[in-house]
Amino acid sequence: xxxxxxxxxxxxxxxxxxxxxxxxxxxxxxxxxxxxxxxxxxxxxxxxxxxxxxxxxxxxxxxxxxxxxxxxxxxxxxxxxxxxxxxxxxxxxxxxxxxxxxxxxxxxxxxxxxxxxxxxxxxxxxxxxxxxxxxxxxxxxxxxxxxxxxxxxxxxxxxxxxxxxxxxxxxxxxxxxxxxxxxxxxxxxxxxxxxxxxxxxxxxxxxxxxxxxxxxxxxxxxxxxxxxxxxxxxxxxxxxxxxxxxxxxxxxxxxxxxxxxxxxxxxxxxxxxxxxxxxxxxxxxxxxxxxxxxxxxxxxxxxxxxxxxxxxxxxxxxxxxx
Amino acid sequence: xxxxxxxxxxxxxxxxxxxxxxxxxxxxxxxxxxxxxxxxxxxxxxxxxxxxxxxxxxxxxxxxxxxxxxxxxxxxxxxxxxxxxxxxxxxxxxxxxxxxxxxxxxxxxxxxxxxxxxxxxxxxxxxxxxxxxxxxxxxxxxxxxxxxxxxxxxxxxxxxxxxxxxxxxxxxxxxxxxxxxxxxxxxxxxxxxxxxxxxxxxxxxxxxxxxxxxxxxxxxxxxxxxxxxxxxxxxxxxxxxxxxxxxxxxxxxxxxxxxxxxxxxxxxxxxxxxxxxxxxxxxxxxxxxxxxxxxxxxxxxxxxxxxxxxxxxxxxxxxxxxxxxxxxxxxxxxxxxxxxxxxxxxxxxxxxxxxxxxxxxxxxxxxxxxxxxxxx
Amino acid sequence: xxxxxxxxxxxxxxxxxxxxxxxxxxxxxxxxxxxxxxxxxxxxxxxxxxxxxxxxxxxxxxxxxxxxxxxxxxxxxxxxxxxxxxxxxxxxxxxxxxxxxxxxxxxxxxxxxxxxxxxxxxxxxxxxxxxxxxxxxxxxxxxxxxxxxxxxxxxxxxxxxxxxxxxxxxxxxxxxxxxxxxxxxxxxxxxxxxxxxxxxxxxxxxxxxxxxxxxxxxxxxxxxxxxxxxxxxxxxxxxxxxxxxxxxxxxxxxxxxxxxxxxxxxxxxxxxxxxxxxxxxxxxxxxxxxx
Numbered sequence: 001x002x003x004x005x006x007x008x009x010x011x012x013x014x015x016x017x018x019x020x021x022x023x024x025x026x027x028x029x030x031x032x033x034x035x036x037x038x039x040x041x042x043x044x045x046x047x048x049x050x051x052x053x054x055x056x057x058x059x060x061x062x063x064x065x066x067x068x069x070x071x072x073x074x075x076x077x078x079x080x081x082x083x084x085x086x087x088x089x090x091x092x093x094x095x096x097x098x099x100x101x102x103x104x105x106x107x108x109x110x111x112x113x114x115x116x117x118x119x120x121x122x123x124x125x126x127x128x129x130x131x132x133x134x135x136x137x138x139x140x141x142x143x144x145x146x147x148x149x150x151x152x153x154x155x156x157x158x159x160x161x162x163x164x165x166x167x168x169x170x171x172x173x174x175x176x177x178x179x180x181x182x183x184x185x186x187x188x189x190x191x192x193x194x195x196x197x198x199x200x201x202x203x204x205x206x207x208x209x210x211x212x213x214x215x216x217x218x219x220x221x222x223x224x225x226x227x228x229x230x231x232x233x234x235x236x237x238x239x240x241x242x243x244x245x246x247x248x249x250x251x252x253x254x255x256x257x258x259x260x261x262x263x264x265x266x267x268x269x270x271x272x273x274x275x276x277x278x279x280x281x282x283x284x285x286x287x288x289x290x291x292x293x294x295x296x297x298x299x300x301x302x303x304x305x306x307x308x309x310x311x312x313x314x315x316x317x318x319x320x321x322x
Numbered sequence: 323x324x325x326x327x328x329x330x331x332x333x334x335x336x337x338x339x340x341x342x343x344x345x346x347x348x349x350x351x352x353x354x355x356x357x358x359x360x361x362x363x364x365x366x367x368x369x370x371x372x373x374x375x376x377x378x379x380x381x382x383x384x385x386x387x388x389x390x391x392x393x394x395x396x397x398x399x400x401x402x403x404x405x406x407x408x409x410x411x412x413x414x415x416x417x418x419x420x421x422x423x424x425x426x427x428x429x430x431x432x433x434x435x436x437x438x439x440x441x442x443x444x445x446x447x448x449x450x451x452x453x454x455x456x457x458x459x460x461x462x463x464x465x466x467x468x469x470x471x472x473x474x475x476x477x478x479x480x481x482x483x484x485x486x487x488x489x490x491x492x493x494x495x496x497x498x499x500x501x502x503x504x505x506x507x508x509x510x511x512x513x514x515x516x517x518x519x520x521x522x523x524x525x526x527x528x529x530x531x532x533x534x535x536x537x538x539x540x541x542x543x544x545x546x547x548x549x550x551x552x553x554x555x556x557x558x559x560x561x562x563x564x565x566x567x568x569x570x571x572x573x574x575x576x577x578x579x580x581x582x583x584x585x586x587x588x589x590x591x592x593x594x595x596x597x598x599x600x601x602x603x604x605x606x607x608x609x610x611x612x613x614x615x616x617x618x619x620x621x622x623x624x625x626x627x628x629x630x631x632x633x634x635x636x637x638x639x640x641x642x643x644x645x646x647x648x649x650x651x652x653x654x655x656x657x658x659x660x661x662x663x664x665x666x667x668x669x670x671x672x673x674x675x676x677x678x679x680x681x682x683x684x685x686x687x688x689x690x691x692x693x694x695x696x697x698x
Numbered sequence: 699x700x701x702x703x704x705x706x707x708x709x710x711x712x713x714x715x716x717x718x719x720x721x722x723x724x725x726x727x728x729x730x731x732x733x734x735x736x737x738x739x740x741x742x743x744x745x746x747x748x749x750x751x752x753x754x755x756x757x758x759x760x761x762x763x764x765x766x767x768x769x770x771x772x773x774x775x776x777x778x779x780x781x782x783x784x785x786x787x788x789x790x791x792x793x794x795x796x797x798x799x800x801x802x803x804x805x806x807x808x809x810x811x812x813x814x815x816x817x818x819x820x821x822x823x824x825x826x827x828x829x830x831x832x833x834x835x836x837x838x839x840x841x842x843x844x845x846x847x848x849x850x851x852x853x854x855x856x857x858x859x860x861x862x863x864x865x866x867x868x869x870x871x872x873x874x875x876x877x878x879x880x881x882x883x884x885x886x887x888x889x890x891x892x893x894x895x896x897x898x899x900x901x902x903x904x905x906x907x908x909x910x911x912x913x914x915x916x917x918x919x920x921x922x923x924x925x926x927x928x929x930x931x932x933x934x935x936x937x938x939x940x941x942x943x944x945x946x947x948x949x950x951x952x953x954x955x956x957x958x959x960x961x962x963x964x965x966x967x968x969x970x971x972x973x974x975x976x977x978x979x980x981x982x983x984x985x986x987x988x989x
Contacts, residue, residue: 034413038406062795109973113980116738116794120931124972127924131523131966137499144495144524145450146401148430242431244401254802261799283406286396293358293398293810300803304796305788358810360917362818494962522961525921527912528720530713531953532961534706534836551921554820554913562830564837585820585913 024175028168036167042279043174044235046272047181049259051228056257057266058189059221060201064119064253065106065126066229069099071248072129073230078147078243083140086153088164092234099230100223102129107222111215123250130248146244150237170239177235178272181228185268188224197221201266258300264309349390349647351376351634352417354407354432359399360550361424364581364626368447369394370619371627372421375634378614385638386645397423404428405435412439418647419444419637421630426450426497436461440649442656446633447626449576451500454676461649463656463670465636465677466629467598469501472575475681475697476596477508484570484594485542487515491532491556492547494521501547501574517541526552529559537568544569546593549576558589566592578686580624590686598679599625599665600691611664632663636670636677709836710953716842718949719849720908725926725933725941726856727900733936734873734893736794737786740801742901742926743919744808749774749902750909750918751812754821763826767906774902778895786894787887805919812916825910845907852900853942860938869893873936928968932975934982943984 028036052066073095080091110121137143155162155173164170188194196217199207207214237243246252255278263274281299286292353372355365376390384390393415397404404423411417412435419442422429429448436443437459445453445464454464488509492498502519509516518539520532536544544565546556553576560571575597578590601612601622611631615623623631637652639661644651657672666680683694728742739745752770757763781804789796825841832838860866872879872889880886905918912918929948933940948968955964975983 032414034410037409037413041402041406062793064798109977113976116798116935117931117976117980119795119798120927121973121976124928124969124976128966128969128973131962131969135494135523135962137494137496142496143499144427144497145430145452146427148427149434240402240405240431241434242401242405244427244431246401246427254799257799258803282403283410286398286403287407287410290357290396291810291814292396293806294814297803297806297808297810300806301785301800304800304803305785358813362813362916363820366818494960520961523965526961526965527921528713528717528952530717531710531956534709535957537836538706551820551913551915551918554822555911558822558911558913562837562839562841564830582820585822587822587824 021175021179025172028171033167036171038280038283040167040171040174040239041236042276043171043178044232044239045256045259045279046275047178047232047235048229049256049263049271049275050182050185050268051225051232052256052260053265053268053271054185054189054197054225054228055221056260057268057271058194058197058201059218060197060204061218061222062115062119062257063122063222064250064257065122065124066225066256067248067250067252068106068122068126068129069103069226069229070233070236070252070256071133071243071245072102073099073233074237074243074247075133075141075147075233076230077234077237078150079140081150081153081238082147086151088153088155088238091238092231095230095234096227097230099233100227103223103226104219107219107226111218111222123253126248126250126253130245130250133248134245141243144245146242146246147237148242150241150243152238152241164238174235174239177231181231182268182272185224185228189268193217193220258303262299262303347388349385349388349638349641350415350417351390351392352408352411352415352420353392353394354397354404354411354420354423355394356399356423356425356428357394357396361399364447364579364624365424367581367619367621367624367627368421368424368630371615371623371630372634374615374618375631375638379635379638385641386647390638393417397425397428399423399425399428401425401428401431405431408432408435409439412436412441417441418641419649419652421446421633422448424448424626426453429453433459433462442637442649442652444633444637446630449497449501451504455674458675461653463675463677465633465661465668465670465679466625467575467679467681468676469504469574471676471679472596472598472681473501473504474508476572476594476683477505477512477514479596479683479697480543480572480594481509481512481514484572486513487517487540487542488545489518489520489536489539489541489543489569490516490545490547491520491522491529491536493524493526493549493552495524497549498547498574505545505547522552524552527555529556530563533559533563533565536565541569543572546571546573546577549574549579550582553577554582554585554589557586557593561589570594575625575684578691579626580622581626583686583689583691586686586689588689591688593686595684595686596681596697597625597684598681599628600682600684600693602691602693603665603682604693605664605666607662608664628663628665632661632665635663636661705836706957707954710957711950712838714950714953715946716846716949717953718946719846720904720911721922721925721929721949722853722942722945723845723849723904723907724901724922725929725945726853726938727897727904728926729930729933729936729938729941730856730900731894731897732794732930733938734869735786735790735890737789737797737894738794738801738935739897740798740923741805741808741919742801742898743921743923744805744812745774745778745898745901745919746905746908746922747812747914747916747919748777748808749905750823750912750914751816751821751905752902753906753909754816754823754914757823763823766823767903770906771899771903774905775895775899778898779891781898782891782894787890790890805923809916809919816916818916821914823906823909823914841910845911848907852903856938925968928972932972932983934984937982937984940982940984944982 048070055061076095076098077091080094106125113121134144152164196212259274259278260271263270355369357365376392380389395407424447426448443462490502572594575595640652640655644655660669669678681697683697685692731737749770752773753766756766756769827841829840830837868884929944930941933944952964
């Protein structure tokens with residue numbers, strides 16, 4: 001929606017955001033509890049997909065290990081709620097911190113590698129993290145059994161407390177979480193720093209001549225993306241009451257890239273829509289078809305071949321033609 | 323902008339799509355099964371057995387005058403999909419009880435969900451020790467064996483007949499590890515010596531590098547704890563490298579479970595296991611069960627099929643006894659109840675929610691199970 | 699000390715050598731395809747799986763292993779032809795990350811399709827040779843040594859073709875500079891298609907040869923792809939000799955490490971080696987220049 005922001009009509013933008021938020025806010029009134037739950041999951045995953053867009057769509061670096069940050073965030077929230085202190089806020093802080101530190105380490109160490117090599121390096125790092133947690137049998141993390149039985153505490157909000165055990169409440173919290181995350185990321189990509197990232201994506205060799213440090217800009221983007229992936233992983237664990245090694249697996253890393261591609265990378269909002277579409281679609285289709293992975297695999301293939309710019313890409317093209 | 327709204331509308335309508343009503347005069351069984359992925363073969367048996375049990379119940383007039391109906395969901399060996407499906411079955415399909423899938427981690431994540439919605443879960447496949455016993459919850463029961471039930475009599479038998487020095491090799495994840503802990507506990511109590519352990523990563527393909535170490539340790543018994551394709555590869559390599567000449571072979575029951583016994587061929591011959599069911603069990607009830615199952619699916623039932631069948635039958639019996647499908651009442655009826663099925667009679671422990679089971683010592687001969695004796 | 703060397707270390711070295719050849723077998727096709735067309739084939743393990751299932755199908759009709767092998771190889775090559783023609787062809791010249799994603803989705807489809815066609819059960823193929831030989835106090839299956847032999851022959855053959863034949867020269871020319879090769883009248887699409895077919899046929903060949911050891915089931919590709927991937931990257935993507943050496947290195951490291959440390963840690967160690975390699979030499983241990 002860069003298009004909207006660059007336009008002069010700020011009231012239109014605000015109005016648009018208000019309408020979308022209003023629609024999202026009243027949506028649960030029309031949904032059954034199960035569909036609300038599905039919606040919460042989709043919204044939380046949409047933040048995960050958006051975080052990947054920061055590195056893939058804006059800084060132009062492909063990573064194939066993004067699930068590591070999502071999973072670590074999930075485990076951090078699980079550990080906080082189950083063993084340390086029952087507070088969502090502290091869980092989010094711990095999750096963001098752990099994921100960001102991991103992202104900083106991975107980023108600093110591997111940023112020199114380019115293109116497919118960087119993707120493979122991140123995959124390798126994610127696999128190491130996966131293996132360590134998978135084999136952490138006999139630790140509180142539970143190894144391959146996962147960290148289960150994470151309690152759902154109240155969400156303290158100044159003088160108020162929100163009961164997150166109610167799915168509808170969690171839905172609104174998730175919408176607020178996704179919206180705030182979107183705003184922050186939007187702010188980042190619209191800032192001068194965002195312009196540097198776009199510059200790196202377009203032509204990495206020229207950016208240093210403008211006086212910017214390519215390496216550290218990339219690492220910073222990677223860390224921010226890691227932190228947001230951690231936040232969404234933490235929300236996922238808080239909602240589902242478990243953290244599992246599945247959240248760390250390379251299959252999820254692949255899936256989130258496809259979510260981004262379907263929505264259209266470099267748009268922030270596109271990947272969010274992509275995540276929602278894939279999550280909802282997977283749930284529906286796995287109920288009605290036995291061989292659902294064939295269909296989902298076919299969608300991956302079709303998206304990569306026919307619309308590498310995603311749904312939003314399709315729309316953008318039409319706009320120009322009109 | 324309009325297009326964005328259009329997309330949002332499509333998503334919303336897609337979510338609203340697929341609503342189903344629930345008829346009042348039927349009992350709905352939710353069967354969540356890992357129909358895609360590593361456990362697909364035995365999950366198919368789970369679904370077949372659940373359907374068979376329900377058909378038999380309906381043929382004999384249903385339960386409390388109501389027909390039973392099965393809704394199958396594929397959880398695709400995924401924890402998140404599993405919990406999602408459980409919520410769908412409970413909230414949208416209004417099932418009366420649930421038969422959960424094979425993956426232990428998925429079942430463990432489902433337990434709090436079932437508890438929250440107060441819906442009965444009869445575990446018929448997952449083996450994790452954490453499901454029953456200390457960590458059990460009010461609505462979760464298990465009619466499948468856990469490590470403890472089979473390990474205790476097996477250790478007793480092995481100490482008497484095989485030897486006193488043991489070496490454990492297993493896949494490195496939660497289930498084999500916790501099973502090994504149980505074995506170790508009983509072995510130590512019986513005065514055996516555990517001289518070594520090797521834990522290999524899941525999906526490992528080459529076991530030859532570990533055999534040198536095992537041979538050098540000179541154990542009397544090699545105890546193998548893994549399942550599925552790992553077990554098939556391990557057995558074939560143990561045979562190729564001639565380990566059986568130097569030591570006796572024993573395993574946890576899943577090492578040679580019915581879904582892989584054909585793949586084992588003759589490779590598993592001579593392995594000693596303790597298990598609660600094999601299709602060759604010589605009782606009239608079992609013969610009828612095997613005949614019906616064979617007629618229905620053209621395969622012999624595994625212990626997974628048996629357990630899923632008995633699980634549905636047992637809950638149906640409890641519903642009858644309770645006179646209602648109300649979860650609290652059915653839970654009360656199940657606790658401490660006894661059930662007699664094809665495998666024998668068993669009792670549901672009211673505290674641990676784990677069913678007792680008859681255990682047999684079994685030897686693999688010519689790729690078939692040979693029951694040697696009842697072990698407990 | 700000498701005893702320790704002969705009875706503990708030496709057997710492990712042999713295990714590592716054989717297992718390294720096995721990994722190399724699977725990795726070769728992967729690295730050849732990347733070297734020529736920049737395709738990171740994440741579905742390589744699935745071609746391997748299809749090869750094994752084809753072998754199984756033939757064996758259930760004609761129980762002769764040496765008939766099953768060529769039939770399976772040809773079948774996988776045809777599947778490669780089909781997928782290259784319908785899918786991969788559309789992506790040439792695009793970023794390799796797209797290939798990674800395409801093959802990621804393709805792998806999902808293949809696994810599920812295999813389960814639909816053949817079922818999820820683990821199948822077995824009898825090894826054509828079941829004899830074992832005694833060697834420095836240990837029993838060794840002859841079939842494994844046979845695989846070692848076949849592996850070495852195949853590797854030599856590929857090396858010969860690429861180095862000393864005119865086809866090999868053309869392939870190398872295309873790999874070096876596609877446009878220039880075009881200009882010189884080399885039919886690049888034909889080279890692409892045939893190399894892709896050969897690459898996946900190698901995977902199919904490995905699949906059917908391995909099936910007496912590894913067995914046959916729909917998800918068998920996932921179990922091998924990551925390791926094959928690792929050796930290809932350590933060796934330098936597209937570097938045949940590098941992949942070969944890296945396979946042997948990884949095979950030896952895993953075999954020797956398992957004397958002293960847990961196999962699980964050894965497996966993680968392999969990933970750490972990969973990371974260190976890529977940081978120190980981004981183009982792979984045996985790669986020539988930074989790409």
